[in-house]
Amino acid sequence: TQLLEQSPQFLSIQEGENLTVYCNSSSVFSSLQWYRQEPGEGPVLLVTVVTGGEVKKLKRLTFQFGDARKDSSLHITAAQPGDTGLYLCAAGSGNTGKLIFGQGTTLQVKP
Amino acid sequence: KAGVTQTPRYLIKTRGQQVTLSCSPISGHRSVSWYQQTPGQGLQFLFEYFSETQRNKGNFPGRFSGRQFSNSRSEMNVSTLELGDSALYLCASSRAATYEQYFGPGTRLTVT
Numbered sequence A: 001t002q003l004l005e006q007s008p009q010f011l012s013i014q015e016g017e018n019l020t021v022y023c024n025s026s027s028v029f030s031s032l033q034w035y036r037q038e039p040g041e042g043p044v045l046l047v048t049v050v051t052g053g054e055v056k057k058l059k060r061l062t063f064q065f066g067d068a069r070k071d072s073s074l075h076i077t078a079a080q081p082g083d084t085g086l087y088l089c090a091a092g093s094g095n096t097g098k099l100i101f102g103q104g105t106t107l108q109v110k111p
Numbered sequence B: 001k002a003g004v005t006q007t008p009r010y011l012i013k014t015r016g017q018q019v020t021l022s023c024s025p026i027s028g029h030r031s032v033s034w035y036q037q038t039p040g041q042g043l044q045f046l047f048e049y050f051s052e053t054q055r056n057k058g059n060f061p062g063r064f065s066g067r068q069f070s071n072s073r074s075e076m077n078v079s080t081l082e083l084g085d086s087a088l089y090l091c092a093s094s095r096a097a098t099y100e101q102y103f104g105p106g107t108r109l110t111v112t
Helices: none
Strands: A005-007 A010-014 A019-024 A032-037 A044-049 A055-058 A061-065 A071-076 A085-092 A099-101 A105-110 B005-007 B010-013 B019-024 B031-038 B042-050 B053-057 B064-068 B074-078 B087-094 B107-111
Touching: A005 A085, A010 A019, A019 A105, A032 A071, A044 A055, A044 A061, A071 A085, A099 B031, A099 B042, B005 B087, B010 B019, B019 B087, B019 B107, B031 B074, B042 B064, B042 B074, B053 B064, B074 B087
Parallel strands: A010 A105, B010 B107
Antiparallel strands: A005 A019, A019 A071, A032 A044, A032 A085, A055 A061, A061 A071, A085 A099, A085 A105, B005 B019, B019 B074, B031 B042, B031 B087, B042 B053, B064 B074, B087 B107
């Protein structure tokens, strides 16, 4: 069974601080997605990483896919209260649209 | 382009009843997947439909079923509701067999 382990599970920081969220697995994935979810809403796709070692930037967010395509990280620079939410990593399973999700990292950024 | 829509947004049902949830995917998307989200288990895959065929199924009892129509709209049904079925049910669509899925806002089901 493929599993995605995210760490940390909870993070409470002050506005302006930096943080990194990790997503690890023992399995190799063809691609990995990061989503952000706000309370009462569905997850919103932030990025897809495909190539081992790939780095993608989305404003203050930097996403990296491990060289062996088994792990990924999300780094936020100078966090803002608007970054508050649940961050989820997900990876595909098989050749269908089934996604396996990590347990998520709840981020709270205090003003 | 309109996003994924789900109806209803909120639902309260009693144990033993059944419920049907509806999902309209993004125009042009032929794959629709359903997920259950609970605080304890997180997001868990229920099933996926592509061109009206169930292509994959998660580890849920047979009380959970679904279908997809020719216009790609999908419904899921839960029969004989149990308290543990209380959850946020999310629908996601994608173009084909890709893992970039776009989620709807979900249906919050409460079973009393």
